[in-house]
Amino acid sequence: TGSSRPQRMLKAVQKNATKGDPQSVISAIDHYCRHKEWAMNVGDDKGLILDSVLTEVNPSTALELGTYCGYSTVRIARLLSPGSKLFTVEFNPAFAEVARQIIAYAGLQDKVTLVEGSSGDLIPKMKEQFGIKYFDFVFLDHWKDRYVPDTKLLEDCGLLKKGSVLLADNVICPGAPEYLKYVRNSPRYESRYYKSNLEYTKVEDGLEKSVFLG
Ligand SMILES: Oc1cc(-c2ccc(F)cc2)cc2nccnc12
């Protein structure tokens, strides 16, 4: 059988990027997905918003839900301060395998812990398994119907502290209406919408940034 889209993306990174250079990995993926084959990375437009929110928060411990091929994992990890850690959760083993190789190619494997499994199962185990107290930053980019239950799980497991920032991808396309209702109507969050485009297209999409108020 032939290769998969993630495997072809990995080949494009190995061919066009420089080992140990995260920016060249990001550019190689964006070029491939814009000109050869679309893929569901957060992309370069929304990626700039992710970069600016991440830089502002400067998290010590960050969580990403939905690794896919590791594009946003690399975007986040490249901006972390020394000693800070990013945990990323991926349900699909084939995606996880490619992501590991792309993260390693960027030279960011020491900052990233990729955990395979379902977010619903893993979130309650984070404290005990990885000695995590809180997440300062959470990037939600997995299945849209998991955004609300996983946010509630993070709250209930005491993994958010006053000032923790949630940043959610795809709140317009494919859309996460329940999540928008949840964070925008809750007194425990201060929410703001960043309008942008669906990766590599002219279709509207955006990121919702929600600060946990404790
Ligand atoms: O960024 C994304 C885009 C899409 C997606 C797929 C097909 C379309 F037509 C439009 C958008 C799905 C996603 N699933 C999980 C995490 N992120 C996603």
Ligand SMILES: [Mg+2]
């Ligand atoms: Mg997405």
